[in-house]
Amino acid sequence: MAVLAQEPVITQTHAxxxxxxxxxxxxxxxxxxxxxxxxxxxxxxxxLTFLILVKDGLGHAGYxxxxxxxxYITTFVFWIGIGHAGTLISAILYLFRSPWRTAVYRSTExxxxxxxxxxxxxxxxxxxxxxxxxxLLPYPNQRFLxxxxxxxxxxxxxxxxxxxxxxxxxxxxxxxxxxxxxxxxVSGWRKLVYKLASVGWVGTDNxxxxxxxxxxxxxxxxxxLVLSVHSVVSWDFASGIVPGxxxxxxxxxxxxxxxxxxxxxxLTLIIPLRRVLKLDHMITEYHFxxxxxxxxLTGSILFYAYGMEYFIAWYSGNPYEQTTFxxxxxxxxxxxxxxxxxxxxxxxxxxxxxxxxxxVTALFVISIFINIGMWFERYVIIASSLSNDFLPxxxxxxxxxxxxxxxxxxxxxxxxxxxLLFARTFPIVAIQEIKEMIPMPRLRAGGGHH
Amino acid sequence: MARRHKVLPGVxxxxxxxxxxxxxxxxxxxxxxxxxxxxxxxxxxxxEEALETPVSPVRLFTLIGGLTGCTAGFTMxxxxxxDWPVLVGGKAFASVPAFVPIGFELTxxxxxxxxxxxxxxxxxxxxxxxxxxxxxxxxxRIGVFVPAPPESASTLERLLRDAGAVEVRYAAP
Numbered sequence: 001m002a003v004l005a006q007e008p009v010i011t012q013t014h015a016x017x018x019x020x021x022x023x024x025x026x027x028x029x030x031x032x033x034x035x036x037x038x039x040x041x042x043x044x045x046x047x048l049t050f051l052i053l054v055k056d057g058l059g060h061a062g063y064x065x066x067x068x069x070x071x072y073i074t075t076f077v078f079w080i081g082i083g084h085a086g087t088l089i090s091a092i093l094y095l096f097r098s099p100w101r102t103a104v105y106r107s108t109e110x111x112x113x114x115x116x117x118x119x120x121x122x123x124x125x126x127x128x129x130x131x132x133x134x135x136l137l138p139y140p141n142q143r144f145l146x147x148x149x150x151x152x153x154x155x156x157x158x159x160x161x162x163x164x165x166x167x168x169x170x171x172x173x174x175x176x177x178x179x180x181x182x183x184x185x186v187s188g189w190r191k192l193v194y195k196l197a198s199v200g201w202v203g204t205d206n207x208x209x210x211x212x213x214x215x216x217x218x219x220x221x222x223x224x225l226v227l228s229v230h231s232v233v234s235w236d237f238a239s240g241i242v243p244g245x246x247x248x249x250x251x252x253x254x255x256x257x258x259x260x261x262x263x264x265x266x267l268t269l270i271i272p273l274r275r276v277l278k279l280d281h282m283i284t285e286y287h288f289x290x291x292x293x294x295x296x297l298t299g300s301i302l303f304y305a306y307g308m309e310y311f312i313a314w315y316s317g318n319p320y321e322q323t324t325f326x327x328x329x330x331x332x333x334x335x336x337x338x339x340x341x342x343x344x345x346x347x348x349x350x351x352x353x354x355x356x357x358x359x360v361t362a363l364f365v366i367s368i369f370i371n372i373g374m375w376f377e378r379y380v381i382i383a384s385s386l387s388n389d390f391l392p393x394x395x396x397x398x399x400x401x402x403x404x405x406x407x408x409x410x411x412x413x414x415x416x417x418x419x420l421l422f423a424r425t426f427p428i429v430a431i432q433e434i435k436e437m438i439p440m441p442r443l444r445a446g447g448g449h450h
Numbered sequence: 451m452a453r454r455h456k457v458l459p460g461v462x463x464x465x466x467x468x469x470x471x472x473x474x475x476x477x478x479x480x481x482x483x484x485x486x487x488x489x490x491x492x493x494x495x496x497x498e499e500a501l502e503t504p505v506s507p508v509r510l511f512t513l514i515g516g517l518t519g520c521t522a523g524f525t526m527x528x529x530x531x532x533d534w535p536v537l538v539g540g541k542a543f544a545s546v547p548a549f550v551p552i553g554f555e556l557t558x559x560x561x562x563x564x565x566x567x568x569x570x571x572x573x574x575x576x577x578x579x580x581x582x583x584x585x586x587x588x589x590x591r592i593g594v595f596v597p598a599p600p601e602s603a604s605t606l607e608r609l610l611r612d613a614g615a616v617e618v619r620y621a622a623p
Binding site (some may be wrong): 013014015018055134138140144145146147149150151152154155158160161162165166169170173177180181185191202203204205206208209210211212213214217218221222224225228232277305431433435436439440441442443444 | 487507508516524527539548556559562568573585587
C-alpha cells in the first residue's frame with residue numbers, strides 16, 4: 001500500500017533524543033512567552049468574572065427560567081470530552097502497541113489532566129456558594145441521610161474524581177524516568193528540582209521490571225475509563241425524560257464525540273507546539289496522518305449519531321421529540337444546530353483525502369472547526385431541549401451574558417496556561433518510549449532481536 | 451543515592467553496545483554472579499532475557515486493589531441505602547444495577563493506586579542500596595554493576611573489557 005504514510009525510519013541515536021527533548025526545556029523563545037502571557041491574561045479575565053459572581057451571585061450569568069445552567073455545563077462537558085482523546089492515545093493505543101503513539105502521547109496525557117482540571121472548576125463555579133462545596137461529597141447530612149447513589153449525577157462525581165486521579169497518576173508515573181534523564185543533563189538549581197522530582201529513579205533492571213509491568217496494568221485500568229466517564233456524563237442527560245436527551249444512543253454518541261473533540265484539541269495544541277519547541281522531526285506527517293484517521297473515524301460515528309437522532313425523533317411518532325429536533329434545525333437556535341452539524345459531521349469528512357490529513361495547515365484549520373463544533377454540540381443539546389420542554393408557557397430563549405463568556409474565556413486561559421507551563425518544565429515528548437523504539441548499537445552486525 | 455547508605459563495593463562496566471552488555475551479563479551469570487545491577491535508559495528485552503528477569507509480582511497489588519475497590523463500592527452503596535432507606539423512583543433499596551458505576555469506578559481507582567504503591571514498595575524493598583551510578587546510563591549507555599570484594603576486581607574488569615565495556619570503574623567501601 002504505497003499510498004499509506006509509512007512509519008518513518010528513525011535516524012536519531014539515543015543521545016540525540018535526550019539532547020533534543022532536554023533542549024525544549026531551555027530558555028523560552030519570545031513566541032512562547034507571548035502565547036503564555038496571552039493565556040494568563042485570559043485566565044485573569046475568567047478569575048475577575050468569577051470574583052464578581054461570588055460577590056453578586058449567579059444572576060449575572062443569565063440564570064433564569066427555563067434555562068439555568070447553560071454555558072457553564074456546556075463548557076464543563078466540552079472540557080471533560082477533550083480529556084478522552086488523551087487517554088485513548090496514551091492507554092488504549094499502548095495496549096494495541098501502536099507505534100505512532102509514542103511521540104505524541106505525553107502531550108495528549110498532559111492535555112487530559114489539565115482539561116479535566118479545567119472541567120472540575122465548573123461545578124464549583126455553578127454551585128454559587130463555593131464555601132460549602134463539600135456538600136457535594138458523599139457523607140450523610142445532618143439528618144443522617146446518605147447521598148442518592150441511584151442518581152447519575154453522583155455517579156459522575158465518582159467517575160470524574162476517578163478519571164482525574166487515574167490520569168494524573170498515569171502521567172506522573174510515566175514522567176519519572178524522563179525526569180531522571182533530564183536530571184542527568186542539567187546543572188545548578190534545576191538539577192536539584194529534577195532530582196527531587198525523579199524520586200531516586202536510576203533505571204536499574206529491578207526498577208524497570210516492576211515499573212513496566214505496572215505501566216501495563218495502569219493502561220489496562222485506564223482503558224475502560226475512556227468509555228465509562230463520558231457514558232456516565234451522557235446518562236446525566238439520558239436518564240431524564242427531557243425531549244432530545246432521552247436516547248439510548250447517548251453513551252456511544254458522547255464517547256465518540258469526546259474522542260473526536262479531544263483529537264481536535266490535540267491537533268490545535270501540538271501543531272504550534274512542535275514549531276515553538278522545534279520538534280518537527282519527532283512529530284511528523286506520519287503522526288498527523290494517523291491522528292487524521294482517528295478524527296475521520298470518530299467524526300463519521302458522530303455523523304451517524306446525528307442522523308440517527310433525527311431518524312428516531314421522526315420514527316418514534318413522539319410530538320415532543322419531533323418538535324425538539326425540528327426546532328434544532330429551523331427554530332431560533334438554528335445557527336447553533338447547523339454549526340454543530342457542519343463543523344462535526346461534514347468537516348470531518350474532508351479527512352478522507354490523504355493530502356488533507358498530511359497538510360499541517362489544513363489540519364490546524366479543521367481542528368479549530370472541531371473545537372467550535374463540539375462546543376456547539378453540547379450547547380445545542382442543553383439549550384434547545386431546556387428552552388422548549390413540556391410547558392409551552394415557560395418557553396424562552398436562553399441569553400448568555402458577559403459572565404458566561406468571561407468564564408468560558410477564562411477556562412481556555414487556565415487550560416492553556418498550565419499546558420504551556422508544563423511543556424517548558426517537563427519533557428513533552430516521552431524520552432524513554434522513543435528510545436525503546438530505536439535499536440541500540442551493536443558490536444556485531446546483524447543479530448537483531450526484533 | 452549513596453548519601454545515607456554505605457557504598458556497595460564492586461565493579462561497574464559501562465557499555466555502548468547492547469550485544470556487548472548481554473555477553474557480559476551472560477558471562478558473569480555463568481561465573482556465579484547472579485546479583486548484578488543493570489542500568490538502562492529504557493526497558494530492554496534483550497537485557498531482561500540475559501538476566502532471566504522473572505515477572506514482577508506487582509500484578510498481585512493490582513488484583514487485590516481492584517477487588518478491594520469493587521467490594522468497597524458495592525458495600526458502601528448497599529449499606530448506605532439500607533442504613534436509611536429512602537424510596538427513589540420505586541426501585542429496590544439495594545438496587546445493584548444502579549451501583550455498578552460506583553463499583554466499577556472504585557475498582558479502577560483503588561486498583562491503579564495500589565499498583566503504584568506496589569511498585570514503590572517492591573523497588574524500595576528489593577532494590578540494592580549504595581550502588582554506583584553514572585549519569586550517562588539515563589542517556590545512551592548501559593551499566594553493569596557486579597558487587598564484589600576488591601580482590602576480585604581485576605578479574606572482573608578483564609571480563610567486562612573482553613565483552614566490550616568502554617569504561618570500567620571500581621567502587622571501594
